[in-house]
Amino acid sequence: MLFQDVVFWVLAIVAIGAALGVVVIRDLFRSALLLALVFIAVAGFFVLMSAEFLAVVQVLIYVGAISILFIFAVMLTSDVRRGNLPNRLQIPAVVLPALLLAAMVVTAVSTDWRLIPDSQQERVGLVQTQSVNVLSDSALEQAGVSSPEEMQEIQQAGIADLLISDFVLPFEVASVLLLAALIGALALARGREGT
Amino acid sequence: MYGLAMAKGLMVTLKNLTKKPTTVQYPEERVKQHPRFRGEEFVWYEERCTGCASCAKYCPLGIIKIVTSPSETAPKQGDKYRLEVFDIEIQRCMFCGLCVEACPYDCLFMGSGFEQGKYSRKDMVLHVEDLRQADKHPSTFFRPQLEASGYDPRGGRPLNWREVGRESWRWHQQEKSGLRLEHSPVDTAGSQQESN
Amino acid sequence: MNCQLAADNILFENALYRVIYDAVGSFLPCWLAYVAAGLAIMLILVNAVLLGAALVTWFERRLLGRFHNRIGPNRWGPFGLLQPIADLAKLMTKEDLIPAGADKITFSLVPLVMMAPLLLMTAVIPFSKNTALANLNVGVLFILAIGSLTTVAIFMAGWSSNNRYALFGAARAVAVLISYEVPVVISLLGVVMVAGSMSLANIVQAQAIPFLLVQPLALLIFLTGMSAELNRTPFDVAEAESEIIAGYHIEYSGIKFALIFAAETGAMLVVAATIATLFLSGWVGPFAEYIGWFWFLLKTLLVLFVFVWIRATYPRLRVDQIMALSWKFLLPLSLINLAATTLEVFFLRDSAGTLATIDLWIMAGINIPLALGCIFLFGNLVPENAKVLSVRPTTVVVPAVATVEVR
Known part of the structure; x- marks a missing residue:
């Protein structure tokens, strides 16, 4: 456990330091790079919590795509050499996030976090050790789950299954929203006819 | 089929793997030059030279320097000058061969080598001593008598001053005496002073 | 010996890891043995990749030479195998400039x-x-x-x-x-x-x-x-x-x-x-x-x-x-x-x-x-676009750069 504690503290310091750097540092390009570092540190947290898939997806999407987006945006901004200019909003900018941080910390600490029930722990175990590839009845039977009630509990949903089965309409509507954003961006970037 | 041209290109490159490479490994082997190669190591025959300095006059870069003084050698032929300085600056020579074309006595020939590189600019001048001691394998550039005799500077023997001139060349003799033949004979076994 | 890797640990199946872990675990605390075994294998991998990169440059230059009907580098070492080292020595002795x-x-x-x-x-x-x-x-x-x-x-x-x-x-x-x-x-x-x-x-x-x-x-x-x-x-x-x-x-x-x-x-x-x-x-x-x-x-x-x-x-x-x-x-x-x-x-x-x-x-x-x-x-x-693309300078501040329109 000592090893994991050390890693946690190192990652925490790196993440918070980089996040502070994003908002404090003058040079815009460096703050974009520090944001990428924050994303990598968050991926490290996911690995610590044994959510490897989330960690890898975090790196792929956030660092591999969204950071590039930020960097392109920084590059295409015209006054980028002047960086983050000081202005009169500095006091509110410290006070309001501090209040928000306090509220979030209080909420996180005082909530009663329930771990997932044992049956779903078993599901996680079966999938992570790759004893089953498909959550069908016969595969579960081969993996040693005997009673139908257990099988049903195991097959019942985590977020992925819910997104595809019960919440598929909001899922698709979100992708329509993304499509609208894409069309809007294209329309803005196209320029006038004939130029 | 779309990718067939690309596949053919790949096959061409693959076939090159089976062929022998055409590299000549320089310090161990040298690329063979052709007989008319205008090389760096000028071949000068002192016995034929009269000091007329036509080569210096014709050189477009002015890199030949000739200083002569009167002398009484060969008084019957009309005197030759005594050559005191005969410098050819090969650092700026462009090996055009105009000096060889200019020489009326067939005493200056282009050489057949290319390895006169030196480490300092002062050494890049051929003085008269160097010219005297140079390797006598003249290139056949602008010298039809050498070419007609089939001389190959790459493998042939060194020539002396009696053999390189055009006066013994059969075509030249007939030309001088006004006798014109229909075609110019290429004389490989003609006069007794020819080289092989 | 006195430290056991948990059976669902991801490194459990790696035989080399277990060998080093057991060897080192006898005189180091468990977590340090974990780290040391990991570092040892990482060292092997890093060295393998770097040496492999050097050998790949040699391989590529020789093979490109044969594809081009010439010999690749063959002066340094037998078959030019020390050529990457010569390149490395050349690059290390160059001046390290920061513009x-x-x-x-x-x-x-x-x-x-x-x-x-x-x-x-x-x-x-x-x-x-x-x-x-x-x-x-x-x-x-x-x-x-x-x-x-x-x-x-x-x-x-x-x-x-x-x-x-x-x-x-x-x-x-x-x-x-x-x-x-x-x-x-x-x-x-x-x-x-x-x-x-x-x-x-x-x-x-x-x-x-x-x-x-x-x-x-x-x-x-x-x-x-x-x-x-x-x-x-x-x-x-x-x-x-x-x-x-x-x-x-x-x-x-x-x-x-x-x-x-x-x-x-x-x-x-x-x-x-x-x-x-x-x-x-x-x-x-x-x-x-x-x-x-x-x-x-x-x-x-x-x-x-x-x-x-x-x-x-x-x-x-x-x-x-x-x-x-x-x-x-x-x-x-x-x-x-x-x-x-x-x-x-x-x-x-x-x-x-x-x-x-x-x-x-x-x-x-x-x-x-x-x-x-x-x-x-x-x-x-x-289709193969053979016509000339129009080059249009924009007001984007990547300075003095013309963007080319992709048709």
Whole structure:
């Protein structure tokens, strides 16, 4: 456990330091790079919590795509050499996030976090050790789950299954929203006819 | 089929793997030059030279320097000058061969080598001593008598001053005496002073 | 001895790890033994990749020489084997310049950030049975994600050089990279579906016949896409040695340039290893328990040969042609491959979700004609744009740079 504690503290310091750097540092390009570092540190947290898939997806999407987006945006901004200019909003900018941080910390600490029930722990175990590839009845039977009630509990949903089965309409509507954003961006970037 | 041209290109490159490479490994082997190669190591025959300095006059870069003084050698032929300085600056020579074309006595020939590189600019001048001691394998550039005799500077023997001139060349003799033949004979076994 | 690795620990199956762990665990506390064993294997991997990158440069130069009908470097050492050392010595003795006005910290960090992803990628590749350092069950996704970290490094190099040509080259390189990530990821989805798992060791086990035959389109797309991501000819607009705009590493000299170059060549090596694992069935072969590593190296060498062969044959593409190839040719092909593979896997798999060998042959029989047919169809559908593109200067402040419209 000592090893994991050390890693946690190192990652925490790196993440918070980089996040502070994003908002404090003058040079815009460096703050974009520090944001990428924050994303990598968050991926490290996911690995610590044994959510490897989330960690890898975090790196792929956030660092591999969204950071590039930020960097392109920084590059295409015209006054980028002047960086983050000081202005009169500095006091509110410290006070309001501090209040928000306090509220979030209080909420996180005082909530009663329930771990997932044992049956779903078993599901996680079966999938992570790759004893089953498909959550069908016969595969579960081969993996040693005997009673139908257990099988049903195991097959019942985590977020992925819910997104595809019960919440598929909001899922698709979100992708329509993304499509609208894409069309809007294209329309803005196209320029006038004939130029 | 779309990718067939690309596949053919790949096959061409693959076939090159089976062929022998055409590299000549320089310090161990040298690329063979052709007989008319205008090389760096000028071949000068002192016995034929009269000091007329036509080569210096014709050189477009002015890199030949000739200083002569009167002398009484060969008084019957009309005197030759005594050559005191005969410098050819090969650092700026462009090996055009105009000096060889200019020489009326067939005493200056282009050489057949290319390895006169030196480490300092002062050494890049051929003085008269160097010219005297140079390797006598003249290139056949602008010298039809050498070419007609089939001389190959790459493998042939060194020539002396009696053999390189055009006066013994059969075509030249007939030309001088006004006798014109229909075609110019290429004389490989003609006069007794020819080289092989 | 007194420290036991937990059975569900990801490093449990790695025999070398357990040997070192047990040996060191007798006199060190357990967590330190854990770290020490990990570091020992990481050291082996890092050295292997760096030495491999040096050998790959030798291999590439000799092979390119033979393709060009000449000998490659043969002066240093027997067959020129010490040539990379000569290159390294030359680069180390060069002056280490940081251009004026450049961002010093970012500029100096770029070789590190370029080297790190490819060293991380070697952690999941199985060199033999049970020999991956970390047999992640999201191994394929890990490789894709870490490979996209190179994009940030290239941008850092271009921006921090304080040179508009470096920035221009970096922007081109990043555009090519992100365009080619899409077909590459989608083509690997097909492989994952057939194998039923994202873990590389499982994919090797699932290859009763090599996935070269079962997923030919995926192999073609992955090979092309990775060539583009590695900035290899014919896609190397970012570092074109014969163009004036010399790319994002123009300001680097000395050991920094050596590291960037080693990172590119090492990435080629790691990608070749990945292709050998995913498509050519990795360490499988006769006597694989004893010499599995030999088959793995042989297949990696074969893929490297193909990379160099392509480099020796094809001319460089223009940047708009590269984009057209990705979006108009590779992306539709990858989507067709995904659709076909989904249908085949859905209909052919049995109740436990696995595919038998005969199913793989059936899939091969469907997919190979499909691949040839699609290439023929798409090749004839994408027209060759021979007319001159209009060059229009915009008000974008990448200064003095004209953007070219892609039609």
